[in-house]
Amino acid sequence: MDQFENIMSQADRDIARQLREHFQKIRSDPQQMLSDFKRYFDLIQRDTIRQELAPERELLLKQFENDLKTSTDDFQNLTSGGKKSNTQGGNRTAIAVALDTSRQIEAKTLINDGNKLVSDLSGFARVASSAKQLKQDIIKWRKDKFKEWCQDTIRAIDDPSQALSLETSGRLMEIDSRDGKLRVLYGDRLTNLLNEVRQLSSLDYE
Structure with a gap:
C-alpha cells in the first residue's frame, strides 16, 4: 500500500509540475486561467496537486479580488x-x-x-x-x-x-x-x- 501511495504521490507531483508550467504560460490571461482551472478541476482537488498549485491559486484569487x-x-x-x-x-x-x-x-x-x-x-x-x-x-x-x-x-x-x-x-x-x-x-x-x-x-x- 505504501508503495502504491508513493507512486500516486509522485504522479500527482508530476501532474502538478505540468499544470504549473501551463498556468505560467497563460498567467497574463485571467479569463483563460479561470477556464483552465475549471477544466482541470477534478485533478486540482487532489491534495498533492492542490498544495503544489497554491501560488497559482493565489493568483486566481487575486484576479477575483480585482474583478470585485x-x-x-x-x-x-x-x-x-x-x-x-x-x-x-x-x-x-x-x-x-x-x-x-x-x-x-x-x-x-x-x-x-x-x-x-x-x-x-x-x-x-x-x-x-x-x-x-x-x-x-x-x-x-x-x-x-x-x-x-x-x-x-x-x-x-x-x-x-x-x-x-x-x-x-x-x-x-x-x-x-x-x-x-x-x-x-x-x-x-x-x-x-x-x-x-x-x-x-x-x-x-x-
Missing part, C-alpha cells in the same frame, strides 16, 4: 449616474437601463465558479464577504430604485399640475371631424411612461 473591485467601481459609478449599460439601445428608458445595468454588475460579483478552487486560501473569506456585501447592496439599490420610480410615477399621475396627469386623465385619441383621421392627443411624457412600463415588464418587474 471593478464591479464595486462600476456600481458606485452607476449610483452616481455615470455607468451606462452595454445593452443600451436608442430607445431604452433611463429606469430600464439603470436596473438592467445593476443586474449586469451583480452577475460579475459572484465568485461561485471559483469557490472550490480557492476556498482554502487565507484571503478567500475576506473576498467572499466583500462580494456578498456588494451583491446585497446592489439588490437593495435596485429595489429602492424601482420603488422610487413607482412613487414618482404615481405622484405625477395624481398631481393635476403635472403634464402626465393631464395626459392620462384626458382623451388619448380623437377623430378629426374635418377629415375623419385619427388624432393622437398624448404627449412625450405618456409615451415615455408606456415605454418604461413595457421595458420594465421585460425585466420581470410588475
Whole structure:
C-alpha cells in the first residue's frame, strides 16, 4: 500500500509540475486561467496537486479580488449616474437601463465558479464577504430604485399640475371631424411612461 501511495504521490507531483508550467504560460490571461482551472478541476482537488498549485491559486484569487473591485467601481459609478449599460439601445428608458445595468454588475460579483478552487486560501473569506456585501447592496439599490420610480410615477399621475396627469386623465385619441383621421392627443411624457412600463415588464418587474 505504501508503495502504491508513493507512486500516486509522485504522479500527482508530476501532474502538478505540468499544470504549473501551463498556468505560467497563460498567467497574463485571467479569463483563460479561470477556464483552465475549471477544466482541470477534478485533478486540482487532489491534495498533492492542490498544495503544489497554491501560488497559482493565489493568483486566481487575486484576479477575483480585482474583478470585485471593478464591479464595486462600476456600481458606485452607476449610483452616481455615470455607468451606462452595454445593452443600451436608442430607445431604452433611463429606469430600464439603470436596473438592467445593476443586474449586469451583480452577475460579475459572484465568485461561485471559483469557490472550490480557492476556498482554502487565507484571503478567500475576506473576498467572499466583500462580494456578498456588494451583491446585497446592489439588490437593495435596485429595489429602492424601482420603488422610487413607482412613487414618482404615481405622484405625477395624481398631481393635476403635472403634464402626465393631464395626459392620462384626458382623451388619448380623437377623430378629426374635418377629415375623419385619427388624432393622437398624448404627449412625450405618456409615451415615455408606456415605454418604461413595457421595458420594465421585460425585466420581470410588475
